[in-house]
Amino acid sequence: MLSNHLQNGMETAKLLWSRLPNSDAEEDGEAVEELGRYGKSDGTSVESLDYEVIENYAYRQEQAKRGKLYTGYSVAVKWFFALLAGIGTGLAAVFINISVENFAGWKYSLTFDIIQKSYLAGFLVYMLINLALVLSSAYIITNFAPAAAGSGIPEIKGYLNGIDTHGILLFRTLIGKIFGSIGSVGGGLALGKEGPLVHTGACIASLLGQGGTTKYHLSSRWLQVFRSERDRRDLVTCGCAAGVAAAFRAPVGGVLFALEEVTSWWRSQLMWRVFFTSAIVAVVVRTAMGWCKSGKCGHFGSGGFIIWDISDGQEDYSFQELLPMAVIGVIGGLLGALFNQLTIYITHWRRNYLHKKGNRVKIIEVCIVSVITSVISFGLPLFRKCTSCPEADPNSGIECPRPPGMYGNYVNFYCSNKKEYNDLATIFFNTQDDAIRNLFSAKTVHEFSAQSLLTFLVMFYTLAVVTFGTTVPAGQFVPGIMIGSTYGRLVGKFVVSFYERLNIEEGTYALLGAASFLGGSMRMTVSLCVIMVEITNNLKLLPLIMLVLLISKAVGDAFNEGLYEEQARLRGIPLLESRPKYQMRNMTAKEACGNQKVVYFPRVVKVADVLYILRSNNHNGFPVIDHTRSGETLVIGLILRSHLLVLLQSKADFQHSPLPCESRSGTLPIRHNLTEFVKPVSSKGISIHDVHLTADDLEMYIDLAPFLNPSPYVVPEDMSLTKVYNLFRQLGLRHILVVPRASRVIGMITRKDLLIEDNEDSNGVELQSTSVRAEEGDRRKFRRRINAEQPLLDGLLV
């Protein structure tokens, strides 16, 4: 028999950890696994802390008191927060879009006014407005919210995969992202606002989950619902989907994006809530756009949200067209892979040379890129000869040239004749959304010359590569669509002239080109497919988009990984791929551990030893091992670095005796406020340097039993590493203990043992509620009796 001391301590730990481990009742089980989500910290990212550890105790009280009613309440609150996240993201998206459209619209109309008199003055004004917008964006990012640079999708992916990059979900990041992307997109750089919107959605959701920017902004009752890290992650998943839904007005695409791209594990209940959030976004955006139709939003009108309705385009396709479509897929794969490769090089170079030199260099870099972009987009169309307008088709509703101050095809720019248009300016000297609309447009055969398209392709591709990685919020969706639709339209031109009789629209090929480039670069599949269908509002092209994506992804995969994976790797975010490596099948769990010595704690440990061990390595979790009376060792659980730091800092649990502490009631007293163990998202938590101990303190002891996770996941040492990998990934773990083979089998659990009927339920709940209610009172010195009917460790402690 093990000592009663250990049993008592374990009992407490069990109460805290495993018996009522989760904060809600809607999705019971998965919470528990999150307990294990800790790894060794590395230099680049602070890993997130899942802190259901101690507070379960509080939940137990709460939940026992409220019973089933509380369950319903907590589910309702979750849905309410999903609603709020949807509304918030939708409003943010509307705000960004209105701002961008107004800045851009004002810029272009002013420029067009001025170039009636002087092209040079027009250029200067155009360039300066762009520069001012970009400068403001870069200034915000460098000085206020450095975590808001880039698209943010790799970081969010990392967060949902279990790695909390410092600062990505802070309030200042949200603000920086919103205003930064208004500046960078409004300033005409070759980047999009869609990736940033996903990040924005995630930020909004995370802040809601935390109850605001400061820790105790909302009432504690609200907070408690989202104290669980898993609930927060769920909310952030909702936020991501909302971001995509807002960016593309694609609710289904948003759900699938969250499912395919960002999360590493998934539950069907969450799926429905994510879908709900996406639909809310769709409603908010739709309402806002309806409101803007009356002209209250300035330049924001038919433009704005990227939705390129080609439902009146090509209805049908023939088998002959499949070959050129396959060609588009191959081009997309090649150009996409090249894009990824070039951005890797340029990111490397930036990090190693340029960005080391400080913020000023970063700002100057962005400004130079902005000026170059302005020069190219204004200058190149000047060299292009204008084309005379095609014969007007009164039914199509397309005017040539387009009326001044409006959006549309056929831009009259630097043309001698009124009835002419500049095809290069139509795509270059325009907002990207309008340019894409023009490229996708049906019934405008031969609008663009091959020469213009090729020029644009080369220049814009270069600009997109150069712009990628500058210190502004930047999405790659819209530039990708621009690039793809350009060569798609180019191929479409040839197809139209080759198969003359067929009802072929160049716009369809532009759409397929866009899909192929995104597929070749981002390697998303289902979600991208659905997003393309939703933004073009044409379900009939789905099989074609799939074909193209299939080819471009396969071609791209032959060269390198997807854009987000590459970027995550460059940023040191250790994402686990969905499948284990080939050589893992030849390795065992023990081999994966290597020769590392396991650093473990005894149950009662000297403070000085704790400090020494924490300083001498950077592991995040430590096994705790105790001795039975017969002298055998026993692994009693896992303790986390962060919890040890809390214990060291608070000193409340220090004791003089090197023996396990004991209490008459059988359970150890808990001297901690449960919230002490809670770490907010995106902060670094307590550092070892924050701990200040006196010489006396160092001579004292801590009994770790109440604070450890009593049942971490274990695997036998000779289990295949592929098996371990899947366990790790499927359950979203941070630590697995490798232990020797068992000496005996206590029982077998099969499917039938897990099919328990509900009717036993009410009994257990009643029992708890009475036993807890009797002991309400001082929370800090709360003691709890062992339920006599729960002899937890009896079997263990033979």
Next chain:
Amino acid sequence: MLSNHLQNGMETAKLLWSRLPNSDAEEDGEAVEELGRYGKSDGTSVESLDYEVIENYAYRQEQAKRGKLYTGYSVAVKWFFALLAGIGTGLAAVFINISVENFAGWKYSLTFDIIQKSYLAGFLVYMLINLALVLSSAYIITNFAPAAAGSGIPEIKGYLNGIDTHGILLFRTLIGKIFGSIGSVGGGLALGKEGPLVHTGACIASLLGQGGTTKYHLSSRWLQVFRSERDRRDLVTCGCAAGVAAAFRAPVGGVLFALEEVTSWWRSQLMWRVFFTSAIVAVVVRTAMGWCKSGKCGHFGSGGFIIWDISDGQEDYSFQELLPMAVIGVIGGLLGALFNQLTIYITHWRRNYLHKKGNRVKIIEVCIVSVITSVISFGLPLFRKCTSCPEADPNSGIECPRPPGMYGNYVNFYCSNKKEYNDLATIFFNTQDDAIRNLFSAKTVHEFSAQSLLTFLVMFYTLAVVTFGTTVPAGQFVPGIMIGSTYGRLVGKFVVSFYERLNIEEGTYALLGAASFLGGSMRMTVSLCVIMVEITNNLKLLPLIMLVLLISKAVGDAFNEGLYEEQARLRGIPLLESRPKYQMRNMTAKEACGNQKVVYFPRVVKVADVLYILRSNNHNGFPVIDHTRSGETLVIGLILRSHLLVLLQSKADFQHSPLPCESRSGTLPIRHNLTEFVKPVSSKGISIHDVHLTADDLEMYIDLAPFLNPSPYVVPEDMSLTKVYNLFRQLGLRHILVVPRASRVIGMITRKDLLIEDNEDSNGVELQSTSVRAEEGDRRKFRRRINAEQPLLDGLLV
């Protein structure tokens, strides 16, 4: 140290089980978990056998020889089979649809011809045709393919959850399903062909995966790719999605259905292949329909596939409409839950009283239902007074009354005037697809009277409940849509007359009603939403459909479980829900095992003992325990009942000595053809009664070491049951061994340990390929040296 014997045996087992456990290289790891998928068998269902056990050995040879090339080949074959499954399901769907439409079309046109002269003769012909079709269907099912009755979705769900119901994926079931559903749907019963199509797709996929109906139909090289149970399950998942895609022409809906409804676990690589299959189906169906447009398919034309294009319907909605829409949601939840409850009662009653009396009673029952259906659908419209046609709107393209022999609104039935129509006949005396199209139709305000709709609702609801569970293939989608759209249209009528000014279409409400009833009955969410959007080709109604679904699902969930879950439970298919029960959080793994005594085998066991143990219980897996030299026990693995039966039947491994067998090369000889351990899908495998042993045999021994799974999943005895549940479900396990707490920790695995770079790879592969190649030859007596550099059990056997 353990004896060398054990080590040798373990080494062999390890080679066979864990080191190269899966048959493919695309998704490496998950295969391994499937090894554990065995439970205790119960009376109602034979559990499936995952048989990667022994043949891994063969794969190892194959794969080592072919290396990376083989990987690519196996991936290509998988995609090819996904393609085949898509084409097959698409063709089956086209065949079923053409047949049904032709039978139904011929039936209605004949009846309409006859009723010009005599309504009584018309009725008799109508009733007899229906009866003949239904009778043929019931005859096929009862005498030829009993597993093809019902929708098949609960069984497929069970299969993908790990429970193989006998006979559901056989060739005869496929044939029975196809022809049976042609009869039952063509015969005008209140059931649909969509559920059966999902089953059909799954059957086609499974048969392809098995290489045909007989075991060795295709060449062995083809077979090997799909010998792994996991690959077959993946293919069946593809088949399911293909079935939905074919039934509704909804590729995205198909993918989401497979994801949300049928599978219990999921990988993103599979998702993409599933999507591919769905898209292939879409292409096949589209091609076939294009071909049929020229009139080559008889009555099959604008009807046929259920796609109710309402893209020219209501574009916009106002906030005032949300209230009636919420009302529709509530009605849907109530009626759906009632439907589930009534079908439970009726299924119970059928099983306990009616169907015990044999096939003749079943056939008579179906015939009676058919006659009743005919009487109601023909008779009730006779009592209905005709309405005069509304003023013709030349733009709408809707004629009143519809021309004879055509599909469409405004059926002239038993009317005195040529310019009149019978609104009840328009929905009742019509194929269900056409009836739904009429209910959904826009621009036909006030076509249906409230009285007719109400009559139809009551009668059809009753018919649908009565028809459910008869011995014919039967889907619940289309009846559900019928019921839902009827009350939806009813609500729509009130809304139209209440909010007079708004641009409201009754058809929109009918659509929402359909969504609400399906939501209230099947409780699907995302997939149903997407399916509704895809079949109506109107993305703009998505938020409304979601709202309605949200409400109806919530209302329905307050009463009972979803239709498929209820049916699965009635059929004894133990599906694991996605979340653990509430009381599991208060239980430990040990408590779940209960007081059952663990039946285990020693490593070398007497044949008589094996036989005795197998006879005395019905467990499907047994731990194997061996002794070290120091007398300690050690759990060395898990052996499966089915494998023991194979060993008993073949007798090849019997030995006279009670000591572990040994060989000089260090590995035990394998005397088995690996395919002996393979069990085809949907068969019962070897029974204990098939084993015939002589008295001499009973005195011999078997060394189990080469045949066991050396690393089954283990959990410590005091782990929370919620944690165990999630482990079980997330990894799709069949057995978990409950063991005592470990005495020491050998190592810790964290995220970083699993981030292995690819470059170590080539080395390992080279090594294997040389060592194996040297030993090629006789497969049965294959021996393999222990690689000196893989001291697997050294750490274990201290």
